[in-house]
Amino acid sequence: MAEAAARVRAMLLITTLLWGVNLTAIKWLTGLFDPVLLSGVRMLAALLPMLVLLRLRRCWQTPSRAQWRQLAACGVLMVYLNQWWLAEGLARSSATHGALITALNPLLSAMLALWLLREALSGRRLCGVGLGLAGVALVILNRPGAELAQGGLGDGLVVLAVLVFTLGAVLIQRLTADLNAVVIGVGVHAVGAACLLVHTVVQGAWNGWPAMPAPGSGWWAIAVLSGALSTGLGNLMWNRAIGLVGMARAAVWLYWVPLFGVASAVVLLGEPLTVWHALGLGLVFIGTHLGTHVARVPRATGPV
Template sequence: MNSLRTQLLLIGTMAIWGLNISAIKVLTAHFDPMVVAALRMALAAVVINLTLFWLKPPIILGKVPIEQWLRFVLCSVLMIYANQILFTGGMVSASATNSSLIMALSPLVASIMAAVIFRETLTRKRLLGIALGFGGVFAVVFSGAGASLSSATWGDAQIFAAMFSFVAGGVFIQSLARQFHALVISSFIYTFGAVLLCIHAVLDDSVDLSAQALLAAGFWPWALLILTGIVATALCNMLWNHAIAELGVARTSVFQYWIPVFGVAFAMLWLGEAFTWWHVVGLVGILLGTYLGTRRA
């Protein structure tokens, strides 16, 4: 897959993830957050493994050193287990404004990690791109009526921790991609992460797993849960892991600036929210930030 096609597909992924944030907010009103996390990841693991069986990419597991297996486990714990517990739990109380700005910090965190771990050059152009992208997100988010930075809550802290764990897991994917196919990496980390989440849900006495509690939500929340598990989680994360393998974690993370943009755009289309010049300013900033932030040194 060429770099341009990967970048275009990443923008499409950000559109789906922009919708997914609202979907998770809806789902946590009908299900326990732990149930949402476990079921979505279990469904994603099934889809990814079926894709692996269908495509049959080269799998090299013989003579894999213990250090590589530890990286697989750490990546799974960070990107799936810890990330989902923190993200679904944080969405219960975190504000949409604060969450959008917190998630927009991921390119900066990823660039710093890549510079420290992989010795990637943190050029002035990339730093300018990060600043322009974050400024664009700021303009888009605060163009909405009533948008404000409310006082920090425990939910906001959980969203920040979820963002950090996801970026940290991406660093391990970048190192694993030198030896393994991206689909093989996705298969392992989602299967292992889903198993951890399911065990956690079963052992946690506060999580009600009775048939009555699960069926009380009705048809549409279940349909939404299945849709987010297959499309937003399985398909989009397979593409995300492939992009990290091709572009690197720092350049790939820059595309997360588009998540709040699509969230606002869908609100305009479906909820009739007003379009202002601040949206234009924000879009220009994000476009320039993406261009500068994804250029190779």
């Protein structure tokens, strides 16, 4: 029993480490790739471990037309828009800011679920929402005036990426009762990757082909590993852990994502860490604790 619990904890820790460090990797890669192209490559790579698991388990189910429509909607929200806006935002902002903003994910998920279920928001939860948003606003508005316009736009895009992901996470709940989680993951990421690649082709035909490293460059391998390990393998481990310990216990580990994200940004990219980052992160953590207390966070695939 103790060994099983230790394996679950290790699984959750590795998953949050992959997601946190991946924010820094995306920020780094946006200096070499067009953000939309990068997102498309990463999401195609994310399909690889899912397809391998699907093959090994032989658990494919053929979705109905209604289920395909729901999968398509979730793919557009949770993969296409989420990854596009996340990459565009990180290209304009910093990995540190991105890690802090994505810490709002469980709080916004819980609030959106409560709203859709038409449950009344208690004073405790409203206070949590206020503190979480105040923490993010504190860091965004503390930028120097010369950086506020471009950096603020990037931070805003990351916020939008988190919002569309949480909306898709709530919508996907209707599919979990009838479809296997791996089938859902394959469908959602296939739709999202296709949208991103079509976007890249249309953008290239209209404005010229986007920036990218030379074919055969090692940067392509890093982009593929980012998608396959963080999004693909990370999501599989996350969903496995949820099945073993439940969403309520697993969601607590999401606190590690921004910590790993901020730490990797400081160590690998040399981004500055100020007292405002620490204060903002603290407010987000406190707000998330208050806002998600006794609330059920929607089950979904991982955030990055």
